Amino acid sequence: MPDPDDLRALRERLEEAKRQTEPRRNEAPPTSLGIAFRFATELIVAVVFGAGLGWLLDRFFHTRPIFLLVMFVLGAAAGIRNVMRAAAEINAKTKGDG
Amino acid sequence: MGESSMKMNPMEQFEVKPVVPIHIGHYDLSFTNQSLWMCIVVGLASLVLTLAVLNPRLVPGRLQSVAELGYDFVANMIRSAAGEDGLVFFPFIFTLFIFVLFANVLGLLPGSFTVTSQIAVTFALACLVILTVLVTGFAVHGIGFLKLFVPKAPFVLLLLLVPIEIISFLTRPISLSVRLFANMLAGHTMLKVFAGFVIALGGAGGALAALSVAPMFLIVAITALEMLVAFLQAYVFAILTCIYLNEALHLHEHH
Numbered sequence: 001m002p003d004p005d006d007l008r009a010l011r012e013r014l015e016e017a018k019r020q021t022e023p024r025r026n027e028a029p030p031t032s033l034g035i036a037f038r039f040a041t042e043l044i045v046a047v048v049f050g051a052g053l054g055w056l057l058d059r060f061f062h063t064r065p066i067f068l069l070v071m072f073v074l075g076a077a078a079g080i081r082n083v084m085r086a087a088a089e090i091n092a093k094t095k096g097d098g
Numbered sequence: 099m100g101e102s103s104m105k106m107n108p109m110e111q112f113e114v115k116p117v118v119p120i121h122i123g124h125y126d127l128s129f130t131n132q133s134l135w136m137c138i139v140v141g142l143a144s145l146v147l148t149l150a151v152l153n154p155r156l157v158p159g160r161l162q163s164v165a166e167l168g169y170d171f172v173a174n175m176i177r178s179a180a181g182e183d184g185l186v187f188f189p190f191i192f193t194l195f196i197f198v199l200f201a202n203v204l205g206l207l208p209g210s211f212t213v214t215s216q217i218a219v220t221f222a223l224a225c226l227v228i229l230t231v232l233v234t235g236f237a238v239h240g241i242g243f244l245k246l247f248v249p250k251a252p253f254v255l256l257l258l259l260v261p262i263e264i265i266s267f268l269t270r271p272i273s274l275s276v277r278l279f280a281n282m283l284a285g286h287t288m289l290k291v292f293a294g295f296v297i298a299l300g301g302a303g304g305a306l307a308a309l310s311v312a313p314m315f316l317i318v319a320i321t322a323l324e325m326l327v328a329f330l331q332a333y334v335f336a337i338l339t340c341i342y343l344n345e346a347l348h349l350h351e352h353h
Contacts, residue, residue: 034330037277045273050265071265078265082273085266089341093178 035090042082050075106297108290112215112283132219135204135211143200168196172336179340180347187343190230194223195336202282202328206321214331215282220275227339228271235346246349274338281331285324292317 054071058064116128150165158166172192176184198214205212213219235243247263248256292313299310 031326031330033327034334037281038334041273041277041280042269045276046265046269049269049272053265074261074265075269077262078269081262081266082269 038086039083042086043079046079046082047072047075050078106290106294108287108294111211111286111290114216131211132213132216135201135213136219139197139200139204139213142204143196147196168192175333175337176340179337180344183347184340184343187230187340191336191339191343194227194339195332198223198278198335199329199332202332203325205282205286206324206328212282212286214278215286217275217279220279221271223278223335224271224275227274227342231342231346234343238347239349243346243349246345270342274335278331278335281327285320285327289317289320289324292320 051068051072053075054068057067057071061067114130114132116126116130117134118129120127120129146161147165150161154162169192172195173185173188176188176191180187201213201219204210205215235246239245247260247267249259249263251259295313296310296317299313300307
C-alpha cells in the first residue's frame with residue numbers, strides 16, 4: 001500500500017508542474033519582420049479591396065466614379081482600423097496580460 | 099551573363115503543370131504537380147505524426163517529443179488567443195497549422211513545388227477559416243453575431259463605421275491568404291534569383307567566377323531565413339484563425 005501522505009505530496013507536485021506548463025501565455029513573441037508584414041498586408045489589402053469593390057459597383061450601376069471614390073476612402077479607413085486592431089493585439093501579447 | 103540557351107526564369111518554379119491530364123467535358127481536371135505535392139504534404143504529415151504516436155512511451159523519443167511539442171504549441175496558442183472554449187477547434191487549427199507548415203518547409207527542398215505559393219490554395223484555406231468563423235458566430239450568438247459590425251459609438255457615426263467594419267471583416271480572408279502566398283512567392287523567387295547569380299558569375303569565368311562564392315553564401319543564409327519564415331507564416335496563419343474564432347465565440351468581450 002502506498003503511503004497517502006506520499007500520494008498527497010505527489011499530487012501537489014503534479015499540480016505545481018501543471019501550473020507551470022499550462023498557462024504559458026505569450027510563448028512565441030512575433031518577430032519585427034512578421035509584424036511589419038502583417039501591418040503592410042492589412043493596410044494594402046483593405047485599400048485595394050475597397051477600391052476594387054467600388055469599381056465593380058460603378059460598373060454595375062453605371063455611376064463611375066462615385067462608388068470608386070467612396071469605397072476607396074472607406075477601404076483606407078478599414079485598413080487603418082485593421083492595423084490598429086493588429087497593433088492592439090500585438091501590444092496585448094508583448095505586455096503579458098496587459 | 100551565362101549561356102543564353104539556359105534561360106533563367108525565377109518564376110518558372112511556380113508554374114502549375116499537368117502530371118496526368120484529365121479532361122471532362124470543357125473542364126480541365128488534370129492531376130497537376132500542385133495536386134501531387136499536396137498529396138505528398140498530406141501523406142508525409144500523416145505518416146510522421148502517425149509514426150510519432152504509434153509506439154508511445156512515457157519518456158518520449160525524438161519523434162514523439164516533436165509531436166508532443168507541436169501539440170502543446172498549438173494547444174497553448176488556442177488557449178491564449180481564443181480561451182479554453184476555443185479548444186473545441188483544436189483538431190481544425192492543428193490540421194491547418196501542420197498542413198501549412200509541411201507545405202512551406204517541403205517547398206524549400208530543391209526541385210519541389212511549394213503548394214502555399216499558389217493564391218488558389220491559400221485563398222481556399224482562408225475561405226474555410228472565415229466560413230468556420232461565420233458558422234460558429236451565428237451558431238453561438240444567433241443574429242446577435244451581427245453586433246460584431248456595430249462598435250460603441252453615437253448613431254450618426256454608425257452610418258460610417260458599420261460599412262468600415264464590414265469592409266474590414268471582408269478583407270480578412272484576403273489578407274490572410276495574400277500574406278502567406280506573398281511570403282512564399284517572394285522568398286522562393288529571391289532564392290532562385292541568387293542561385294541564378296551563382297551560375298551566371300561562374301559561367302563568366304576568370305576573376306568573376308571566384309566572386310560566385312558570395313551569392314552562394316547568401317543563398318545559405320537566405321535558406322535559413324526562409325526556414326524561419328516557413329514556420330512563422332504557419333504560426334501567423336494559425337494564430338489569426340484563433341483570433342478570428344475568439345471574436346466569433348466571445349464578440350467584443352475581450353476588450
